[in-house]
Amino acid sequence: MSEMHELIIDSTTKILKDKCTKELVDTVEKGVWPEDLWNVLVESGITTIAVPDSIGGTGGDYIDAFHILRLAGKFSLPLPLAETLITNWLLADQGESPLFEPLTFSMKDNTLEIEQVEEAYLVNGTIENVPWGRFANKILVIGQMNNQNTMALLPLEKAEIQQSSNLAGEPMDTVIFDQVKMDLDNTYQIDKDQIMKKTMLLGALAKAVMMSGALEKALDLSIQYAKEREQFGRPLFKLQVIQQYIATIAGETVASLTISNKAISAFEQGSYEEEVANAKLKVNESAGIVSEIAHQVHGAIGVTHEHQLHQLTRRLWSWREDFGDENHWAEQLANRVLNNCSQSLWEFITRSEQKEPVK
Amino acid sequence: MSEMHELIIDSTTKILKDKCTKELVDTVEKGVWPEDLWNVLVESGITTIAVPDSIGGTGGDYIDAFHILRLAGKFSLPLPLAETLITNWLLADQGESPLFEPLTFSMKDNTLEIEQVEEAYLVNGTIENVPWGRFANKILVIGQMNNQNTMALLPLEKAEIQQSSNLAGEPMDTVIFDQVKMDLDNTYQIDKDQIMKKTMLLGALAKAVMMSGALEKALDLSIQYAKEREQFGRPLFKLQVIQQYIATIAGETVASLTISNKAISAFEQGSYEEEVANAKLKVNESAGIVSEIAHQVHGAIGVTHEHQLHQLTRRLWSWREDFGDENHWAEQLANRVLNNCSQSLWEFITRSEQKEPVK
Amino acid sequence: MNKLELPIFDFTEEQKVFRNEVRSFLQEEKEKGTFESKCDSWLSGYDPAFSEKLGQKGWIGMTWPKEYGGTERSAIERYIVIEELLAIGAPVAAHWFADRQTGPLFLRFGTEKQKQEFLPKIVKGKCYFSIGLSEPNSGSDLASISTRAEKVEGGWILNGAKTWTSGAHQSHYLVVLCRTEKKDPKNRHKGMSQLLVDISSPGVTVRPIKFLTGEEHFNEVFFENVYITEGNLIGTEGNGWEQSMAELAYERSGPERILSTFPLLEELVRLLKENKDTDRLKEAMKLVTSLISLRLMSLGVAKYLEEGKDVGISAALVKDLGTKFERNVAEIARLLVSSVPSVESDIEIERYLAQSILHAPGFTLRGGTNEILRGIVAKGMVAG
């Protein structure tokens, strides 16, 4: 890790430690937008990291960005940081400058129609499961314009928002454009499959990394609780079962961190499809195991709203469904293996560590 | 349980405790046929139980028979008792008197051809995975005679036997009839699907019950070991992890016993397909869990040939593949549920406990 | 080993008819919109109107003597009612503890006056009880409690606090386990008594503890010089520990340790059947088989309980296996359907999944953690 990288991580940690408290997360889950925290992130350049400074971004690389997302997961950051970053990155791919406002995206097949009407555009359609829909200013979507797959960044002010939320209390809204007329700076002709795939991978990696951060924190909390809490007249961690549980949590956490770090490193190097699949699959599995055991370590106190643990576990439960569950990514990997018929499994596993396939 | 039933169980327990020692089981696994023990079982009527005394059997009901098989599992009885019983029962269905010699069966689709040649029969074909093939005198099979599905009890003396064995060291042989000429007392025109299905259910129930007995014994051994063995200066069972393991073994064992007993009771009552499916499926699952944990409790000593544990665990590992693994029976149940489209799951579960479907 | 073996229970024809009766009633009520099915409804489905309806049917306190309003039906018939209620996810939290625990406690240990005063109201579904056992610092170590009642003229003065008391914010009374003698370090179970506390008494403060979902199910209850009249002692002074422990076997092996997530499993199977997805249905059927084995065990314990046998170990086993199963349903179901679990969703499976996942941590903690239960089982087996 470069010195620059460490600096960015340290300063982000400091910001989040100060501002992103358990109480703030509670407040946002009740429906309050944390304007101050958002502004701090924007001002410190965090929302535009890994967008080249040549087009107005903060610069830095994806490694920096994903390590910040890991911190976001660790602190249960109640903001659309991943959504804003990914949207800005997708815009940067089109040569656009980043935006400094809360953004979201939905790169799925949908029935959105965009029609050019004189100087403006008429948008019609419904987009389901939009993360942070109600708080985002704009949404990046794929729609149909003149029967062409088109990507557009739509302002949300005139959209109807049906509010819902995921297990973590994060907005997961339905966005309805009912013949909404709007100005658009630009629309983009895109290769839909390619951009959907890339977004899926970006989203999966972001979530895997955020989950790794949440796992790290769940481990920290479990150790701390086992040290502080007494039961049957001695510290909880003296109980052999508690020790076994803590070791299991530690194992899953290290496994998740390692495989996520590998995917980040592969992403930066540009060849990452299998690595991201592996990361999201493994982290999803660990999320279920750790959430269960961390709660068992914490006993009744851990299931209260007052304790912080649920801010981590509810996110872990929720995020494992985002951008592909275990079956989704296992199937992707299965198809890859099927498409490389002559390759042995060992060759598949060591594919980047061998000179060329041995035959 | 009737007094008669208890008497049969007690006397069988006594025989097995005396004669079916760990050392005997070792010897048989090395390839020695335990003639004495076989004779004791025949003389005590155990090999012909649940065959009506009117046709020469011992009488008694299937409950008696299956509880004896549970003991067989508990003592790792190294004899084709289940195979002989099931063969005798299938013969009894055809009105035949039971035989007092070691028998086996293979009610699977195979390519066996039986041809009538003057007074004798000419048999040709290969039967794979025949339990106890090398030690059985006769095998009950389905073959083709004049293009008709025919069941026949074939003497094995002229068959070629290719020896193999399962994980438990029990014979699992390939039997080859290469134009073997033989006398046959009788052949039976049968409904192949119906008899294959019944045999599958009988076999699955027998194995589920035997496995329950083996689980019982694995639990006993684990408790005994945890009581007797000292580690870090105190009895093993004082370790909290060992306590958790023993409780888990106990839970799986009780679950297996209960669901097997339910299937036995259903079998005696004549409607048992789902109950047998449930029993084999659940006992199979428990076998894997218990084998793993019982070995973990026993530590290094439990993986030695000298200790008895492996006689149980190797049988549990092996028998779970016999007469349907977990997927087989889960699929059977899935099909049943699919074929009762209008029934709710709760109605399916309580089907024998409600008066008529509530609609 | 054989002492752990459980009997196979066969329902009588009358019981089968009765099950149909209960089921028909519940299905009609659901269709009428009286209630909405949910998972873990015995903790989170509070609905006094529905409890009163069940009271009118005679399905609360149904095993109790007729003189106290009961209908003297068998424990198995009560079992059927409980099962049908949980399987459909009906709201039964209001009267749950009164029916399961407090009523039987009065019948076993209560004075005639207590029985006459409380049982008929419970049976009508109008009088709700909570149980005060755990304390802020006790954790799983119940014997360490320190809430204390001091003998005064005509009764006691109660001081201390309880925690995790389900439903106390909505109940009328609380049964409090407290010390009526000084703590004896050599016999920590000695000198405890059970007192009945009217929650509206002066000095009683109920402070809801929010569950991780933000819902309120549990409470802290504080006692500050609460005066308890002599008539509100339950059973024998000093015998509180034994009386409380005797209750536990009843609560450990009931259908509520197996069926908390059943509405999710029902809906899952319905969807997979609709999609004719044999492969995934196969995985769901593995769960169903586990459920069937647990029901058989639970019924076996119920039968032995009715025969007055000691079922402590078996009941602990059922709770351990049963609550793990309840959680597994959620963890496996989520991989068999594509969904965004949300308590606010319009889609049934998404709601049930959300309820099950969020409530799951409680399954293996409430009423004694599974680790404690497994310890009880192992010690019992090693001693046996």
Added chain:
Amino acid sequence: MNKLELPIFDFTEEQKVFRNEVRSFLQEEKEKGTFESKCDSWLSGYDPAFSEKLGQKGWIGMTWPKEYGGTERSAIERYIVIEELLAIGAPVAAHWFADRQTGPLFLRFGTEKQKQEFLPKIVKGKCYFSIGLSEPNSGSDLASISTRAEKVEGGWILNGAKTWTSGAHQSHYLVVLCRTEKKDPKNRHKGMSQLLVDISSPGVTVRPIKFLTGEEHFNEVFFENVYITEGNLIGTEGNGWEQSMAELAYERSGPERILSTFPLLEELVRLLKENKDTDRLKEAMKLVTSLISLRLMSLGVAKYLEEGKDVGISAALVKDLGTKFERNVAEIARLLVSSVPSVESDIEIERYLAQSILHAPGFTLRGGTNEILRGIVAKGMVAG
């Protein structure tokens, strides 16, 4: 937490070429029939001829100094060789402990004479060692050992017994941890030393302990007044416990804690690909992903080991997760193919399944049970 985070290792171009070289050699040997692949081959694949072949390639003791016959390659290159050997299930049991443990022990603590005498023979694949740690009554409590060496003129007299010594019936030497001072109940780790015992010495009796399969891998070794010359002390007298424990980190996180059942997984995936069974292949790929995460962890530990960092906790984690994974491969594979597992079968998958299922109990016991390892991890984390 961050102290548990492991580095991501990237192989150099040279290392990639080297991997190909190793793999080609092994594939050719396998095709020639030099060996038959099997699971758990580092315990059960004893083949001195093959060990000598590897010696000729320079792939035993390959990180050791050239003066002792080594080729001074990096630990990562050794890692590659080990991985390729285990992945193909090659027979490596004969020289395993000499290469992994005894050689490094000599290099770290041995005398010049010991190094010159033994290392060149080990490197050639001709001299095999076993490790004598556990004793009949020690179980997981290694500090309780009581094998004892008494100082005499010019050396020691050794008495006692060791058990579970892998390969002692086929090895030339045994490294014995024994007491050279009286047991001190207050410091049970004090006063132990490591002695080198020639297995052919008078007074040494090796009695194979049959594994549950009937195979012989382990032994009891008895010492009856065995004379050990002074020159056969390894390291410092009284420092035996520390020296032995230092070895353990090296053996905990290697590929052999992950790949023992790899031949089964390889064959499983091959069959599922052949059948184009995406659904079952999907389940197999979940195993593959677990393997990939474990390899990354194991490589991370290897990298830190090479940098001289303390990896005790991480290594224990890899062993706990890795050995559980090795067993899972068998338990999951059996449900993805229909088979009759048998060590005698002609069908590859049936043999690998049988080998894996039967050897599985050993995976999580050998080299410290997983329960002990988890205790080490937790204590380390709580202290940290």
